Amino acid sequence: MKTGKLKTIIRIIASAVVVVLVLTFLTLLLTPKFMSGVTEGAMIAEFYDEEMCHDVVFVGDCELYENISPVTLWENYGISSYIRGSAQQLIWQSYYLMEDTLRYEKPDVFVFNVLSMKYNTPQKETYNRMTLDGMRWSSSKIESINASMLPEEHFIEYVFPILRFHSRWNDLTEDDINYLIDKDKVSHNGYYMRVDSKPVSKIPNGMPLGDYTFGDNAMYYLDKMVELCHKNNVELVLVKAPSLFPVWYPEWDAQIEKFASAHKIKYYNLLDCADTIGIDWNTDTYDAGLHLNLSGATKTSVFLGQILRDECHIKDHRGDPYYEKIWAPKIDFYYEDIEEQKIKYNITDN
Amino acid sequence: MDDIKETILNLLTDLHPDIDFEQETNLIDSKILDSFDIVSLIADINDELDVAISADKIIPENFNSLDSLAKLVKELSDED
């Protein structure tokens, strides 16, 4: 009688273990890896592998992670920084990424790119997944999911991603096996590098809008950002990155200006400074003005780094063995990547 | 065998010449009689014996065997 009961308990436990193992394996197998092609999907998760000693953390969309290079900031100013960027990152997602970052470290400055103020409501399921799946579980992640879900999405599909990605059984590639557990680094502290270039063919004239006022939901989270930074004693800096598309309307810029001065926070419109930065729209962008290439990002980082050093008083850590040790391999990886991309895009040094 | 039973037996044999209705006690449950047979049978009984079997009497217990059917018809004819 007693052995029978024991046997049942062992069976139940063993079955549960098998179930958990198999489901975990299938989840790992079927979840997209983002190791080639659209690598942006893997960037949010990379942050957690970092040594948490960043002076500056950027949050925002592609205008940050393609236009700013932390390696340049380090090489020129000794600033240790990281970009928590993802494609079409919406402002509440940026806000919750700030919250999430504060669980691990307290940077001196958070930089937020204001382009996403144009979106007041959730946009696209794919981008939601790319931003949210990489986050570790916390109340910030839960709230971010709830704020981001489209009507056809279900919270449970975030808890068990296999419910969302099970249909990928038909699209599995070698990558899904190779990167089952260990992933490659796809970014340089959140920076997505491109070395090729495609000149801007025409400067866009934005279609006039009926109403330029930012949505109340977007404003709500901007207020929350200010509050969060204030409470944690982190300086909030707003930027508009130097990208020509999508259009950044002067009416929007005026609203941000007004907000910044009202809250006594810094706001830099880098698009207006493009000439000062020295951006050449013929050589410094890889997709005709949406995003900058390495050359453009380097120039922008040099310009922004100066501001961070002079206006925000970020310390120069160069020469500090602790930091040097962290950055040395990053720099190696950075230049290797440049060389590889040059071969890939068939670019020869002049 | 009384008249009623005999008449019913003849009617049943007309429907299914190959069945031994004196032995079979599972006419409905083993699907020997289907709904067509049942209503033809009721019409025939009405014709021959002048007994009307109403729809509420169409339950397996009444139609499963020759005996039960004969009993039903007798009861109904006594009521009149």
Next chain:
Amino acid sequence: MLFTSYNFIAFLSAVIILYWLIPRKARWVLLLVADMVFYYFSKTTALPVNLIYLVSTIVSTYIFTNLITRNANKEKAYLKANKESLDKETKKKYKEQQKAVRRRLLIGSIVVNIGMLAVVKYTNFTISNINSIMGVLGSAHRLTFVDIAVPMGISYYIFQTVGYSIDCYRGKTEAQKNIFKLALFASFFPQLVQGPISRYDDLAPALFESKEFDFKYISYGLQRILWGFFKKLVIADRLLTAVTTIIKDTETYNGLFVVLGMLFYAIELYCDFTGGIDITIGAAEALGIPLKENFIRPYFSKTLKEFWNRWHITMGTWFTDYIFYPLSVSKFMLNLNRSSRKHLGDKIGKRVPVYTATIIVWFATGIWHGASWNFIVWGLGNCLVLLISQELEPFYRFFHSKTKVNGTRIWDAVRIIRTMLIVSSLRLFDCYRDVPLTFKMFGSIFTDKAVINKETLMGLGLEPTDYIVVLIGVIIVFVVSLIGRSGSVRDKISTIPYWGKFAIWFGLFLIVLIFGQYGIGYAASQFIYNQF
């Protein structure tokens, strides 16, 4: 709330757990509350409107059936009290009088309920027919269509309550005195949207008197639900794309594609409908409530008659018990029988009443499926085949007495395939939803030469891997059906050693999890039978 939604799974889990935790006496109340929650979250149309029909059915049925039972009891008491004083004639006369009262009450109940069903389902159909007739007569006047949404499950719950009213009238059951218990019978959530159509004396005892907890209820129930999900999500929803493509584009998909469409639709409809019923029966089973089976391997039928004894069984028996029998043994039909025998001779004459009743029943079956001519023609088409095979019965008997094919496996297979072809051909009326078009497409099988090859198959919206999944799925369903002929498959599996059982059920779960068509990327489709 779709059966295949996360919400339903969460809802059902909560109901099952609560159900077995609370005291037995309170369980039926929980079920009634669950019905209301289910109905509320399933609102396809504005809720108050939807609810009015359900409540009207419950209230009217409650009043009429209680009056019927009260009258019957009064009659019994009166006869008992005056047993000695009344003579036979007076007794008989009194009985007849009382029966007439009950009859009027029953008719009242039927008029209210079937009337409601008729108004919501058939008003626009009637208007369109009147308009056609006016067109033929040369009148330019046209009636405008009314905007009525068909409330969820109305065909099913009204059939249940009407069947119950008739049972009360026949004295088969006594009227339920607690209106909330009657409400539970009418709206029991697993079967609210697509049946099966239960009988009061089958279902009510299990609903009101909960059983002692037994883990077997839950495990068997969940196994049945999982099997339903497999058929629905892995096979039916996958094939649906191809079926829709073939039906929608009649220019491209003619000839052999019509045959392919027939085959795909046969698989899809079977897996969708029986899968849904598996979920229904499994959900009820997990609550310890047995429901009647609605399908018994219908595609193994050797004749169309047998098919209709095995497909959508509860609907078929409902029509037999509550329409076919009363109609064919009514005074009118018995008189018709006599006069037609007199005028047409015994042989033909005796067929007149039975055939009349059969035609009426199939007309009703057709129109119950949908308020349009294609369903009526479909119903009458079935009726025609049934009557012809009834007439050919002596010929078959003769044929079998002269040959030895009867009972051989090959002959059985031929009959099964023949039945399948008849069923599928008739279903084209359901597919194309237009009578002339159906005839045209059926004709195109013999005249048009559309080419089926890898390329055109890909054009149906399925990938090669999808066809493989469907094929393997169908093989699994077929094998399980074969095994099921000799008794419950779940019973058989339960005798296998533990890890074997575990592998089967966990494996099935994984198949549904991975190969099921659910979630974003697959727009979950409604069960086909929800709309009836």
